Amino acid sequence: MRFQPTDDQKALRAGMRELLARRFDRDALRAAAARPGRLDRALWRELGGAGFFALRLPQDEGGVGLGLVEAVLVFEEAGRALLPGPLVATHLAAGTVPGADTGETVVTAVDAGLVEWLEEADVVLVRGGSADTVALRSLDPLTPLHRVPGTDRPADPVAVLLTAAEQLGTAARACELAVQHARTREQFGQPIGAFQAVKHLCAGLLVRVEVARAAVYAAAVTEDRADIAAARLLADEAAVQGARDCLQVHGGMGFTWESEVHLLLKRAWVRARRGGGGAHGEELLAAELTA
Template sequence: MRFQLTDDQVALQAGVRELLARRFGGEALRAAVDAPELDRALWRELGAAGFFSLRVPEADGGVGLGLPEAVLVFEEAGRVLLPGPLVAGHLAAGVVDGAAEGEVVVTGVDPDGLVEWLDAADVVRGEAAGAVPLRSVDPLTPLHRVPGVSGGAVDPVAVLLTAAEQLGTATRVCELAVQHARTRKQFGQPIGAFQAVKHLCAQMLVRAETARAAVYAAAVTADPVDIAAARLLADEAAERGARDCLQVHGGMGFTWECEVHLHLKRAWVRGRRAGGGAESEESLAVDLLA
């Protein structure tokens, strides 16, 4: 059996990529890093495009699509490092007035007490009293932590959408590594001709495509165990892929002009959201033992 995107899904993915390229390209990304404030105009434009209301039924004013389409959209958001509490905003659509349209910015308290973009939010889902600001490694993800919060139920959809964002980063850093390997020359030839660089790029591609298969499959089954497996693979593909991309770029990968280090930092932050790491491993272990 072959599983392929439908024509409508391909069109949705292309449309979102075009929108983000126009509204949040390379120059906008660097401008956001220099002045890390949430772009309310862009947030409303995302709302108008159906980013947040994608899974809200048409009868309730939403787009009426499903989890597979949401995964495609969040993959594109991860690919360009779109900032903001995207997952929380998506989950709040149809629940919090104004969230679907992007008029209201919603963030949420992670089951482990982590809160993204707290100061920029109009609505906080969960108890954030006493939240303490943290120094975030990612300049585009301001963080707070609520003391005393540890554990709790994790929304599988939030876990999967985070995996989709990680998949976007894994895909993008693979592209960046290949582009650099083709154009950067040493000893009179592109560095991509060297076996060590070829192996790095090949490993990045394998990890990204393995994660893609898992994330897309989990979007279809919506099974919590499938989602846990997809999250583990996507976290690994994003974090290891970004590190390998830095290796291909060498010292210039750490410069402010290069976006590779931003992908690595965002991948680290996403990987600390609830549902990743040990939590997904525990879910898989319980299922295997059962």
């Protein structure tokens, strides 16, 4: 089998990248980071109009009628652009919560005891626990967080996989930025990419991205819980370690507010706390493999 996206899937991915490059470029990213906690409703509705949230909703219900593979491709692009907002929750609510499919309604959900974008959301999905919330100081300026005590909401496998797709996109962007900087930044009269230590960092970035991409795409095809757990673990590692290595390649300038690199790392850290990752994913995978 030739395990490659079809021409239609490539066109879908290219279209999403073009939309985000036009509506949420690097300048817009920095502007959003400078005003944390505010969601761009116009962009949210534009995403809805492009079918982002209704992608898997059947056509007879007003959706696009595509599948999980296509959803993974567009969420990968969202992760690459560091697109803010409760994307996964709103996508999963399409067809259930009125207005979620068109982007008119912003939906968030309690996940692993945390809820993202609570104050900007129109609908909050919660199962069990307390209605009280505790505001947290989020590491990522583009992901405001609240803690909901006592909640117990099992991780939805689709949500786990879409988070993995976002992490994959972030990891790929970190790899792009590291290679670009290694080619253009010069020390001792030559690009820093000529030095072995930097070469090894960039090579490690690429390996982790491609391994995670193969796992995420395969899990989107099989929809198997064990495959999804493995994909999430690999994608989390690729995003977090990849952003850390990208920061190393950039040196001190990677920590500056004007740089995109620290935002990649912060978003990867916050996403990794969502349900289905970390110890939960390891335990699920171990149970599936030993069953």
